[in-house]
Amino acid sequence: MSPPVLDTSTANEPLTDVDRLVDRRIVLCYYGAALTYMVISMLGGLLMALQLVRWNELQGIELLSPGRWRMVHTNAIAYGFLANAFLGTLHWTIPRLTMRPVLSKAFSYLIFAAWQVVVLATAGGILLGHAQAVEWGETPVWIDPVAQLGLLLVAINFMTPIMAARGPMYVTLWYFMAAFVWTFLTYAMGNFVPQYVVCGTNAGAIAGLFIHDLVGLFVTPLGWGLMYYFVPILLKKPIWSHGLSLVGFWGLAFFYPLQGIHHFLYTPIPMFLQYGAVISTIAVEFVVATVIVNFFGTLKGSGREVVTNLPIRWFYTGMILYGITCFQCALQVTLTFQELIHFTDWVVGHAHLVMFGVFSQWLMGIMTYLIPRLVGKPWYSRKLCEWHYWLSVVGIVVMFLDLTMAGLFQGWSWSSMRIWDHSTQVSEPFWIVRIFAGLSMFGGILVFIYNIYKTLAGPVEVIAAKAQPAV
Protein backbone atom coordinates (compact mmCIF):
# COMPACT_ATOMS: atom_id res chain seq x y z
CA MET A 1 0.00 0.00 0.00
CA SER A 2 1.37 3.39 -0.90
CA PRO A 3 1.79 5.88 1.95
CA PRO A 4 -0.96 8.48 2.38
CA VAL A 5 -0.51 11.69 0.45
CA LEU A 6 -1.94 15.00 1.46
CA ASP A 7 -4.35 16.71 -0.85
CA THR A 8 -3.93 20.41 -0.39
CA SER A 9 -6.21 21.46 -3.18
CA THR A 10 -8.81 22.91 -0.85
CA ALA A 11 -8.06 25.79 1.48
CA ASN A 12 -10.39 24.43 4.15
CA GLU A 13 -8.47 21.22 4.79
CA PRO A 14 -8.97 20.24 8.45
CA LEU A 15 -5.96 20.95 10.61
CA THR A 16 -5.78 17.34 11.69
CA ASP A 17 -4.91 16.28 8.15
CA VAL A 18 -2.05 18.74 7.99
CA ASP A 19 -0.94 17.47 11.34
CA ARG A 20 -0.81 14.02 9.83
CA LEU A 21 1.69 15.39 7.39
CA VAL A 22 3.97 17.16 9.87
CA ASP A 23 4.18 16.07 13.48
CA ARG A 24 4.96 19.37 15.13
CA ARG A 25 5.50 17.82 18.55
CA ILE A 26 8.46 15.74 17.43
CA VAL A 27 10.07 18.79 15.86
CA LEU A 28 9.72 20.62 19.17
CA CYS A 29 11.10 17.64 21.12
CA TYR A 30 14.19 17.63 18.91
CA TYR A 31 14.63 21.39 19.28
CA GLY A 32 14.35 21.10 23.07
CA ALA A 33 17.06 18.43 23.12
CA ALA A 34 19.24 20.38 20.69
CA LEU A 35 19.17 23.55 22.77
CA THR A 36 19.87 21.61 25.97
CA TYR A 37 23.00 20.13 24.42
CA MET A 38 24.02 23.52 23.07
CA VAL A 39 23.99 24.85 26.66
CA ILE A 40 25.98 21.84 27.90
CA SER A 41 28.46 22.20 25.06
CA MET A 42 28.95 25.89 25.65
CA LEU A 43 29.50 25.28 29.36
CA GLY A 44 32.17 22.76 28.36
CA GLY A 45 33.71 25.30 25.99
CA LEU A 46 33.76 27.96 28.69
CA LEU A 47 35.37 25.56 31.16
CA MET A 48 38.05 24.74 28.58
CA ALA A 49 38.58 28.40 27.82
CA LEU A 50 39.04 29.14 31.54
CA GLN A 51 41.44 26.22 31.88
CA LEU A 52 43.61 27.74 29.17
CA VAL A 53 44.05 30.86 31.28
CA ARG A 54 44.86 28.58 34.22
CA TRP A 55 41.61 29.06 36.08
CA ASN A 56 40.22 25.62 36.79
CA GLU A 57 37.92 25.34 39.77
CA LEU A 58 37.50 21.62 39.09
CA GLN A 59 41.20 20.86 39.49
CA GLY A 60 41.78 17.35 40.81
CA ILE A 61 38.38 15.92 39.87
CA GLU A 62 39.33 13.30 37.32
CA LEU A 63 35.84 12.85 35.91
CA LEU A 64 35.71 16.54 35.07
CA SER A 65 39.25 16.95 33.82
CA PRO A 66 39.74 19.44 30.95
CA GLY A 67 40.58 16.84 28.30
CA ARG A 68 37.25 15.14 28.93
CA TRP A 69 35.30 18.41 28.99
CA ARG A 70 36.80 19.30 25.65
CA MET A 71 35.47 16.10 24.12
CA VAL A 72 32.07 16.67 25.73
CA HIS A 73 32.14 20.16 24.20
CA THR A 74 32.73 18.94 20.64
CA ASN A 75 30.58 15.81 20.81
CA ALA A 76 27.65 17.62 22.42
CA ILE A 77 27.72 20.04 19.50
CA ALA A 78 28.03 17.44 16.75
CA TYR A 79 25.73 14.71 18.02
CA GLY A 80 23.69 16.68 20.56
CA PHE A 81 22.99 20.04 18.97
CA LEU A 82 23.54 19.65 15.24
CA ALA A 83 22.12 16.14 14.85
CA ASN A 84 19.04 16.86 16.96
CA ALA A 85 18.35 20.21 15.31
CA PHE A 86 18.75 18.68 11.86
CA LEU A 87 16.53 15.70 12.68
CA GLY A 88 13.82 17.98 14.05
CA THR A 89 13.92 20.22 10.99
CA LEU A 90 13.85 17.21 8.64
CA HIS A 91 10.57 16.16 10.25
CA TRP A 92 9.14 19.48 9.06
CA THR A 93 10.85 19.79 5.71
CA ILE A 94 10.65 16.34 4.12
CA PRO A 95 6.88 15.85 4.54
CA ARG A 96 6.21 19.35 3.22
CA LEU A 97 8.48 18.87 0.23
CA THR A 98 7.17 15.44 -0.69
CA MET A 99 3.59 15.97 0.54
CA ARG A 100 3.94 12.66 2.30
CA PRO A 101 4.43 11.92 6.00
CA VAL A 102 7.48 10.06 7.25
CA LEU A 103 7.25 6.27 7.33
CA SER A 104 5.95 6.00 10.89
CA LYS A 105 5.26 8.35 13.77
CA ALA A 106 6.06 5.65 16.31
CA PHE A 107 9.32 5.05 14.53
CA SER A 108 10.13 8.75 14.79
CA TYR A 109 9.67 8.74 18.56
CA LEU A 110 11.70 5.54 18.88
CA ILE A 111 14.54 7.16 16.94
CA PHE A 112 14.28 10.30 19.05
CA ALA A 113 14.58 8.29 22.28
CA ALA A 114 17.39 6.10 20.90
CA TRP A 115 19.36 9.13 19.75
CA GLN A 116 19.16 10.76 23.17
CA VAL A 117 20.45 7.50 24.69
CA VAL A 118 23.36 7.58 22.23
CA VAL A 119 24.25 11.19 23.07
CA LEU A 120 23.93 10.73 26.83
CA ALA A 121 25.92 7.50 26.71
CA THR A 122 28.59 9.32 24.70
CA ALA A 123 28.82 12.12 27.27
CA GLY A 124 28.85 9.62 30.15
CA GLY A 125 31.36 7.37 28.42
CA ILE A 126 33.71 10.29 27.72
CA LEU A 127 33.56 11.51 31.32
CA LEU A 128 34.25 7.98 32.58
CA GLY A 129 37.30 7.73 30.34
CA HIS A 130 35.86 5.40 27.69
CA ALA A 131 36.43 7.69 24.73
CA GLN A 132 37.38 6.00 21.47
CA ALA A 133 40.70 7.25 20.11
CA VAL A 134 39.24 8.74 16.93
CA GLU A 135 38.81 12.50 16.65
CA TRP A 136 35.07 13.31 16.38
CA GLY A 137 34.46 9.58 16.78
CA GLU A 138 35.02 9.58 20.54
CA THR A 139 31.65 7.90 20.99
CA PRO A 140 32.62 4.87 23.13
CA VAL A 141 32.99 1.65 21.14
CA TRP A 142 30.10 0.00 22.99
CA ILE A 143 27.62 2.63 21.81
CA ASP A 144 28.78 2.66 18.18
CA PRO A 145 26.52 -0.22 17.03
CA VAL A 146 23.47 1.49 18.56
CA ALA A 147 24.35 4.78 16.84
CA GLN A 148 24.84 2.92 13.57
CA LEU A 149 21.45 1.26 13.91
CA GLY A 150 19.90 4.63 14.76
CA LEU A 151 21.31 6.11 11.54
CA LEU A 152 19.86 3.22 9.55
CA LEU A 153 16.42 3.80 11.06
CA VAL A 154 16.68 7.53 10.32
CA ALA A 155 17.46 6.75 6.69
CA ILE A 156 14.52 4.33 6.37
CA ASN A 157 12.06 6.70 8.06
CA PHE A 158 12.90 9.66 5.84
CA MET A 159 13.74 7.88 2.60
CA THR A 160 10.27 6.33 2.38
CA PRO A 161 8.45 9.59 1.53
CA ILE A 162 11.34 10.74 -0.66
CA MET A 163 11.36 7.56 -2.72
CA ALA A 164 7.58 7.71 -3.11
CA ALA A 165 7.67 11.26 -4.53
CA ARG A 166 7.33 11.47 -8.31
CA GLY A 167 8.86 13.66 -10.99
CA PRO A 168 12.19 15.49 -11.05
CA MET A 169 13.34 15.99 -7.48
CA TYR A 170 14.03 19.36 -5.92
CA VAL A 171 17.70 19.84 -5.00
CA THR A 172 16.98 19.73 -1.26
CA LEU A 173 15.78 16.15 -1.56
CA TRP A 174 18.92 15.18 -3.48
CA TYR A 175 21.02 16.55 -0.66
CA PHE A 176 18.97 14.83 2.01
CA MET A 177 19.01 11.48 0.25
CA ALA A 178 22.76 11.63 -0.14
CA ALA A 179 23.23 12.74 3.47
CA PHE A 180 21.37 9.70 4.80
CA VAL A 181 23.58 7.32 2.84
CA TRP A 182 26.80 9.25 3.44
CA THR A 183 26.29 9.69 7.17
CA PHE A 184 25.62 5.98 7.62
CA LEU A 185 28.72 5.00 5.62
CA THR A 186 30.95 7.71 7.10
CA TYR A 187 30.04 6.76 10.65
CA ALA A 188 30.77 3.10 9.93
CA MET A 189 34.06 3.94 8.25
CA GLY A 190 35.35 6.20 11.03
CA ASN A 191 34.20 4.21 14.01
CA PHE A 192 34.76 0.61 12.92
CA VAL A 193 37.53 0.56 10.32
CA PRO A 194 40.37 2.13 12.41
CA GLN A 195 39.16 0.24 15.48
CA TYR A 196 38.96 -3.26 14.04
CA VAL A 197 40.34 -3.42 10.51
CA VAL A 198 43.42 -1.26 9.85
CA CYS A 199 46.07 0.34 12.01
CA GLY A 200 49.01 2.78 11.85
CA THR A 201 49.22 5.30 9.03
CA ASN A 202 46.40 3.62 7.20
CA ALA A 203 44.13 4.16 10.21
CA GLY A 204 45.35 7.77 10.29
CA ALA A 205 44.32 8.24 6.68
CA ILE A 206 40.88 6.80 7.44
CA ALA A 207 40.51 9.02 10.51
CA GLY A 208 41.36 12.03 8.32
CA LEU A 209 38.65 11.05 5.87
CA PHE A 210 36.23 10.56 8.74
CA ILE A 211 36.67 13.97 10.39
CA HIS A 212 36.24 15.83 7.19
CA ASP A 213 33.50 13.64 5.75
CA LEU A 214 31.49 14.13 8.91
CA VAL A 215 31.51 17.86 8.23
CA GLY A 216 31.19 17.55 4.47
CA LEU A 217 28.88 14.59 4.04
CA PHE A 218 26.66 14.89 7.11
CA VAL A 219 26.54 18.55 8.14
CA THR A 220 27.10 20.23 4.74
CA PRO A 221 24.45 18.42 2.65
CA LEU A 222 21.84 18.80 5.37
CA GLY A 223 22.73 22.47 5.86
CA TRP A 224 22.75 23.32 2.16
CA GLY A 225 19.63 21.24 1.57
CA LEU A 226 17.78 23.16 4.26
CA MET A 227 18.92 26.51 2.89
CA TYR A 228 17.67 25.55 -0.58
CA TYR A 229 14.29 24.97 1.06
CA PHE A 230 14.00 27.83 3.54
CA VAL A 231 15.55 30.70 1.56
CA PRO A 232 13.08 30.52 -1.38
CA ILE A 233 10.18 30.04 1.00
CA LEU A 234 11.05 33.07 3.06
CA LEU A 235 11.94 35.24 0.09
CA LYS A 236 8.81 33.98 -1.66
CA LYS A 237 10.63 33.36 -4.92
CA PRO A 238 12.36 30.35 -6.44
CA ILE A 239 16.07 29.74 -6.17
CA TRP A 240 18.01 31.63 -8.85
CA SER A 241 19.04 28.54 -10.81
CA HIS A 242 17.97 25.01 -10.00
CA GLY A 243 20.37 23.71 -12.64
CA LEU A 244 23.29 25.38 -10.91
CA SER A 245 22.19 23.98 -7.57
CA LEU A 246 22.34 20.49 -9.07
CA VAL A 247 25.84 21.17 -10.38
CA GLY A 248 26.74 21.95 -6.75
CA PHE A 249 25.17 18.75 -5.53
CA TRP A 250 26.87 16.42 -8.00
CA GLY A 251 30.13 18.29 -7.57
CA LEU A 252 29.99 17.66 -3.83
CA ALA A 253 29.10 14.03 -4.42
CA PHE A 254 32.06 13.30 -6.65
CA PHE A 255 34.79 15.52 -5.28
CA TYR A 256 34.25 15.87 -1.57
CA PRO A 257 34.98 12.36 -0.32
CA LEU A 258 38.70 12.46 -1.02
CA GLN A 259 39.73 15.69 0.64
CA GLY A 260 39.84 14.51 4.26
CA ILE A 261 43.56 13.88 4.06
CA HIS A 262 44.12 17.65 3.88
CA HIS A 263 43.94 17.53 7.69
CA PHE A 264 47.09 15.45 7.64
CA LEU A 265 49.46 17.35 5.38
CA TYR A 266 53.13 16.73 6.26
CA THR A 267 52.31 13.43 8.01
CA PRO A 268 53.75 10.04 6.91
CA ILE A 269 50.70 9.53 4.67
CA PRO A 270 52.11 9.24 1.12
CA MET A 271 52.68 12.60 -0.51
CA PHE A 272 50.68 11.80 -3.63
CA LEU A 273 47.63 11.23 -1.45
CA GLN A 274 48.21 14.55 0.25
CA TYR A 275 48.48 16.29 -3.12
CA GLY A 276 45.31 14.50 -4.21
CA ALA A 277 43.52 15.92 -1.19
CA VAL A 278 44.81 19.40 -2.03
CA ILE A 279 43.53 19.16 -5.60
CA SER A 280 40.13 17.80 -4.63
CA THR A 281 39.86 20.60 -2.05
CA ILE A 282 40.42 23.15 -4.79
CA ALA A 283 37.74 21.41 -6.84
CA VAL A 284 35.33 21.66 -3.94
CA GLU A 285 36.09 25.38 -3.66
CA PHE A 286 34.61 25.76 -7.13
CA VAL A 287 31.58 23.73 -6.12
CA VAL A 288 31.07 25.93 -3.08
CA ALA A 289 31.28 29.00 -5.32
CA THR A 290 28.27 27.72 -7.31
CA VAL A 291 26.24 27.51 -4.12
CA ILE A 292 27.14 30.98 -2.90
CA VAL A 293 26.54 32.54 -6.32
CA ASN A 294 23.14 30.87 -6.43
CA PHE A 295 22.01 32.17 -3.05
CA PHE A 296 23.16 35.71 -3.72
CA GLY A 297 21.56 35.52 -7.17
CA THR A 298 18.31 34.63 -5.42
CA LEU A 299 18.64 37.57 -3.05
CA LYS A 300 19.06 40.01 -5.94
CA GLY A 301 16.22 42.51 -5.80
CA SER A 302 15.23 41.50 -2.26
CA GLY A 303 18.24 42.84 -0.38
CA ARG A 304 16.08 44.70 2.13
CA GLU A 305 14.84 41.40 3.48
CA VAL A 306 18.21 40.92 5.12
CA VAL A 307 17.41 43.91 7.32
CA THR A 308 13.75 43.32 7.98
CA ASN A 309 13.41 39.54 7.96
CA LEU A 310 15.32 38.03 10.85
CA PRO A 311 15.48 34.40 9.69
CA ILE A 312 16.76 35.62 6.31
CA ARG A 313 19.34 37.71 8.15
CA TRP A 314 20.51 34.62 10.05
CA PHE A 315 20.74 32.69 6.77
CA TYR A 316 22.70 35.29 4.85
CA THR A 317 25.00 36.06 7.78
CA GLY A 318 25.80 32.36 7.77
CA MET A 319 26.27 32.53 4.01
CA ILE A 320 28.83 35.36 4.28
CA LEU A 321 30.67 33.53 7.05
CA TYR A 322 30.55 30.43 4.86
CA GLY A 323 32.31 32.36 2.13
CA ILE A 324 34.96 33.44 4.62
CA THR A 325 35.39 29.87 5.87
CA CYS A 326 35.91 28.62 2.34
CA PHE A 327 38.34 31.40 1.60
CA GLN A 328 40.27 30.28 4.68
CA CYS A 329 40.19 26.71 3.38
CA ALA A 330 41.81 27.86 0.14
CA LEU A 331 44.72 29.26 2.17
CA GLN A 332 44.89 26.43 4.66
CA VAL A 333 45.12 23.75 2.04
CA THR A 334 48.42 25.04 0.70
CA LEU A 335 51.49 23.36 2.17
CA THR A 336 53.17 26.74 2.72
CA PHE A 337 50.34 28.03 4.84
CA GLN A 338 50.01 24.75 6.73
CA GLU A 339 53.58 25.16 7.87
CA LEU A 340 52.55 28.27 9.75
CA ILE A 341 49.10 27.48 11.11
CA HIS A 342 49.03 23.72 11.76
CA PHE A 343 48.20 22.94 15.43
CA THR A 344 47.59 26.63 16.18
CA ASP A 345 44.42 28.40 17.31
CA TRP A 346 43.83 29.43 13.70
CA VAL A 347 42.28 25.99 13.22
CA VAL A 348 40.14 26.34 16.34
CA GLY A 349 38.88 29.69 15.01
CA HIS A 350 38.11 28.06 11.67
CA ALA A 351 36.21 25.22 13.40
CA HIS A 352 34.06 27.65 15.41
CA LEU A 353 33.39 29.79 12.36
CA VAL A 354 32.03 26.91 10.33
CA MET A 355 30.24 25.02 13.10
CA PHE A 356 28.69 27.96 14.90
CA GLY A 357 29.00 30.85 12.47
CA VAL A 358 27.53 28.92 9.58
CA PHE A 359 25.59 25.77 10.39
CA SER A 360 24.38 26.64 13.90
CA GLN A 361 23.34 30.10 12.72
CA TRP A 362 21.37 28.61 9.84
CA LEU A 363 19.65 26.35 12.35
CA MET A 364 18.98 29.29 14.67
CA GLY A 365 17.36 31.14 11.75
CA ILE A 366 15.23 28.10 10.99
CA MET A 367 14.18 27.80 14.64
CA THR A 368 13.35 31.52 14.74
CA TYR A 369 11.07 30.99 11.75
CA LEU A 370 9.56 27.67 12.80
CA ILE A 371 8.97 27.92 16.53
CA PRO A 372 5.96 30.28 16.25
CA ARG A 373 4.53 27.96 13.62
CA LEU A 374 5.15 24.90 15.75
CA VAL A 375 3.52 26.27 18.88
CA GLY A 376 0.89 28.36 17.11
CA LYS A 377 1.81 31.50 19.02
CA PRO A 378 3.75 34.62 18.13
CA TRP A 379 7.20 35.20 19.56
CA TYR A 380 6.99 36.61 23.08
CA SER A 381 9.47 39.31 22.14
CA ARG A 382 10.97 40.29 18.84
CA LYS A 383 13.54 42.37 20.70
CA LEU A 384 14.84 39.25 22.42
CA CYS A 385 15.09 37.57 19.01
CA GLU A 386 17.25 40.49 17.91
CA TRP A 387 19.37 40.20 21.06
CA HIS A 388 19.86 36.51 20.31
CA TYR A 389 21.05 37.38 16.83
CA TRP A 390 23.42 40.20 17.79
CA LEU A 391 24.96 38.48 20.82
CA SER A 392 25.63 35.38 18.73
CA VAL A 393 27.01 37.18 15.71
CA VAL A 394 29.21 39.60 17.65
CA GLY A 395 30.43 36.69 19.80
CA ILE A 396 31.38 34.45 16.90
CA VAL A 397 32.98 37.20 14.82
CA VAL A 398 35.11 38.33 17.75
CA MET A 399 36.02 34.73 18.61
CA PHE A 400 36.97 34.00 15.01
CA LEU A 401 39.12 37.11 14.53
CA ASP A 402 40.70 36.63 17.94
CA LEU A 403 41.63 32.98 17.41
CA THR A 404 42.80 33.65 13.86
CA MET A 405 45.25 36.24 15.13
CA ALA A 406 46.25 34.02 18.05
CA GLY A 407 47.01 31.27 15.53
CA LEU A 408 49.26 33.53 13.47
CA PHE A 409 51.17 34.73 16.52
CA GLN A 410 51.59 31.15 17.76
CA GLY A 411 52.79 30.03 14.33
CA TRP A 412 55.31 32.84 14.11
CA SER A 413 56.50 32.16 17.64
CA TRP A 414 57.09 28.47 16.87
CA SER A 415 58.73 29.13 13.52
CA SER A 416 61.15 31.60 15.11
CA MET A 417 62.31 28.72 17.37
CA ARG A 418 61.58 30.62 20.58
CA ILE A 419 60.91 28.53 23.69
CA TRP A 420 57.41 27.03 24.00
CA ASP A 421 56.48 29.34 26.91
CA HIS A 422 56.86 32.33 24.62
CA SER A 423 53.98 31.10 22.46
CA THR A 424 51.69 30.62 25.45
CA GLN A 425 52.54 34.07 26.80
CA VAL A 426 51.74 35.57 23.43
CA SER A 427 48.46 33.66 23.37
CA GLU A 428 47.20 34.68 26.79
CA PRO A 429 45.48 37.98 25.82
CA PHE A 430 43.76 36.22 22.94
CA TRP A 431 42.56 33.44 25.22
CA ILE A 432 41.10 36.01 27.60
CA VAL A 433 39.24 37.73 24.76
CA ARG A 434 37.94 34.32 23.67
CA ILE A 435 36.24 33.88 27.06
CA PHE A 436 34.27 37.11 26.60
CA ALA A 437 33.36 36.22 23.04
CA GLY A 438 32.13 32.83 24.33
CA LEU A 439 30.11 34.55 27.06
CA SER A 440 28.42 36.67 24.41
CA MET A 441 27.45 33.57 22.39
CA PHE A 442 26.31 31.84 25.57
CA GLY A 443 24.23 34.91 26.51
CA GLY A 444 22.59 34.76 23.08
CA ILE A 445 21.49 31.17 23.59
CA LEU A 446 20.18 31.87 27.10
CA VAL A 447 18.15 34.81 25.76
CA PHE A 448 16.75 32.56 23.02
CA ILE A 449 15.76 29.87 25.49
CA TYR A 450 14.11 32.45 27.75
CA ASN A 451 12.18 33.82 24.78
CA ILE A 452 11.00 30.32 23.85
CA TYR A 453 9.94 29.67 27.43
CA LYS A 454 7.92 32.91 27.60
CA THR A 455 6.43 32.19 24.17
CA LEU A 456 5.29 28.76 25.31
CA ALA A 457 3.90 30.18 28.52
CA GLY A 458 2.08 33.00 26.70
CA PRO A 459 -1.59 32.97 25.74
CA VAL A 460 -2.71 31.33 22.52
CA GLU A 461 -3.60 34.06 20.04
CA VAL A 462 -6.20 33.67 17.36
CA ILE A 463 -4.36 33.76 14.10
CA ALA A 464 -5.78 35.27 10.97
CA ALA A 465 -5.19 32.75 8.21
CA LYS A 466 -3.82 34.97 5.50
CA ALA A 467 -2.13 37.71 7.44
CA GLN A 468 1.01 38.84 5.68
CA PRO A 469 4.34 38.18 7.29
CA ALA A 470 6.19 41.26 8.38
CA VAL A 471 9.35 39.53 9.46
Next chain:
Amino acid sequence: MLRIVDNDPGDTAPEPRTRRLWTVCCVVFFLGPAMYGFGTKFYELVRVFQGDSTGAFAVTPIVNYLLAGCGFLMLFAWAARNGMFRDIERAKFEMLENEHKLDEIKNFAPSHTYAASSRR
Protein backbone atom coordinates in the same frame (compact mmCIF):
# COMPACT_ATOMS: atom_id res chain seq x y z
CA MET B 1 -9.36 10.58 2.70
CA LEU B 2 -6.07 11.91 1.44
CA ARG B 3 -5.50 12.08 -2.29
CA ILE B 4 -2.48 12.48 -4.53
CA VAL B 5 -1.81 16.05 -5.60
CA ASP B 6 -1.27 16.97 -9.19
CA ASN B 7 1.42 19.55 -9.06
CA ASP B 8 1.57 20.77 -12.62
CA PRO B 9 3.00 24.25 -12.26
CA GLY B 10 1.53 25.27 -15.61
CA ASP B 11 3.53 27.35 -18.03
CA THR B 12 6.85 28.48 -16.72
CA ALA B 13 8.76 31.22 -18.47
CA PRO B 14 11.47 29.93 -20.83
CA GLU B 15 15.01 30.05 -19.47
CA PRO B 16 16.81 33.22 -20.57
CA ARG B 17 19.78 32.44 -22.80
CA THR B 18 22.28 34.14 -20.53
CA ARG B 19 21.25 32.01 -17.60
CA ARG B 20 21.65 28.84 -19.63
CA LEU B 21 25.05 30.06 -20.75
CA TRP B 22 25.99 30.71 -17.13
CA THR B 23 25.00 27.21 -16.11
CA VAL B 24 27.03 25.67 -18.92
CA CYS B 25 30.05 27.84 -18.01
CA CYS B 26 29.78 26.75 -14.39
CA VAL B 27 29.66 23.11 -15.40
CA VAL B 28 32.75 23.51 -17.58
CA PHE B 29 34.84 25.67 -15.28
CA PHE B 30 33.86 24.15 -11.95
CA LEU B 31 33.60 20.51 -12.83
CA GLY B 32 36.57 20.60 -15.20
CA PRO B 33 39.20 21.13 -12.50
CA ALA B 34 37.44 18.66 -10.29
CA MET B 35 37.58 16.01 -13.02
CA TYR B 36 41.27 16.72 -13.27
CA GLY B 37 41.66 15.95 -9.56
CA PHE B 38 39.79 12.71 -9.98
CA GLY B 39 41.87 11.69 -12.99
CA THR B 40 45.09 12.31 -11.09
CA LYS B 41 43.93 10.18 -8.21
CA PHE B 42 42.97 7.37 -10.50
CA TYR B 43 46.37 7.45 -12.14
CA GLU B 44 48.05 7.25 -8.74
CA LEU B 45 45.92 4.27 -7.81
CA VAL B 46 47.01 2.45 -10.92
CA ARG B 47 50.60 3.16 -9.91
CA VAL B 48 49.97 1.73 -6.44
CA PHE B 49 48.71 -1.47 -7.94
CA GLN B 50 51.79 -1.59 -10.14
CA GLY B 51 53.97 -1.90 -7.08
CA ASP B 52 54.84 1.45 -5.49
CA SER B 53 55.58 0.15 -2.00
CA THR B 54 54.84 3.41 -0.14
CA GLY B 55 51.53 3.64 -1.93
CA ALA B 56 50.14 0.58 -0.18
CA PHE B 57 49.09 2.90 2.65
CA ALA B 58 46.79 4.69 0.32
CA VAL B 59 44.77 1.80 -0.98
CA THR B 60 42.05 1.85 1.70
CA PRO B 61 41.00 5.50 1.36
CA ILE B 62 41.17 5.38 -2.41
CA VAL B 63 39.14 2.18 -2.63
CA ASN B 64 36.64 3.78 -0.25
CA TYR B 65 36.46 6.78 -2.52
CA LEU B 66 36.11 4.74 -5.67
CA LEU B 67 33.26 2.71 -4.18
CA ALA B 68 31.45 5.91 -3.19
CA GLY B 69 32.22 7.45 -6.59
CA CYS B 70 30.88 4.38 -8.43
CA GLY B 71 27.73 4.50 -6.35
CA PHE B 72 27.17 8.10 -7.30
CA LEU B 73 27.95 7.47 -10.94
CA MET B 74 25.24 4.81 -10.97
CA LEU B 75 22.82 7.14 -9.21
CA PHE B 76 23.65 9.84 -11.72
CA ALA B 77 22.97 7.48 -14.63
CA TRP B 78 19.70 6.38 -13.02
CA ALA B 79 18.66 9.99 -12.47
CA ALA B 80 19.45 10.95 -16.06
CA ARG B 81 17.54 7.94 -17.43
CA ASN B 82 14.52 8.76 -15.33
CA GLY B 83 14.26 12.30 -16.59
CA MET B 84 15.46 13.99 -13.41
CA PHE B 85 17.37 16.57 -15.44
CA ARG B 86 14.64 17.20 -17.99
CA ASP B 87 12.87 20.53 -17.56
CA ILE B 88 15.45 21.15 -14.89
CA GLU B 89 13.94 24.31 -13.41
CA ARG B 90 10.46 22.86 -12.90
CA ALA B 91 11.09 21.46 -9.42
CA LYS B 92 11.82 24.87 -7.93
CA PHE B 93 8.38 26.21 -8.96
CA GLU B 94 6.58 23.08 -7.79
CA MET B 95 8.21 23.29 -4.41
CA LEU B 96 7.02 26.87 -3.88
CA GLU B 97 3.53 25.98 -5.09
CA ASN B 98 3.23 23.13 -2.63
CA GLU B 99 4.40 25.34 0.18
CA HIS B 100 1.91 28.00 -0.81
CA LYS B 101 -0.91 25.45 -0.79
CA LEU B 102 0.06 24.26 2.65
CA ASP B 103 0.19 27.82 3.94
CA GLU B 104 -3.26 28.45 2.55
CA ILE B 105 -4.69 25.87 4.89
CA LYS B 106 -6.53 27.64 7.65
CA ASN B 107 -4.69 28.16 10.90
CA PHE B 108 -1.64 26.26 9.87
CA ALA B 109 0.63 29.12 9.00
CA PRO B 110 0.99 31.73 11.68
CA SER B 111 3.64 33.29 9.49
CA HIS B 112 2.80 36.76 10.77
CA THR B 113 3.46 35.67 14.30
CA TYR B 114 7.04 36.71 14.28
CA ALA B 115 6.21 40.35 13.74
CA ALA B 116 3.08 40.42 15.85
CA SER B 117 5.11 40.87 18.97
CA SER B 118 7.54 43.38 17.59
CA ARG B 119 6.37 46.05 20.01
CA ARG B 120 8.01 44.30 22.97
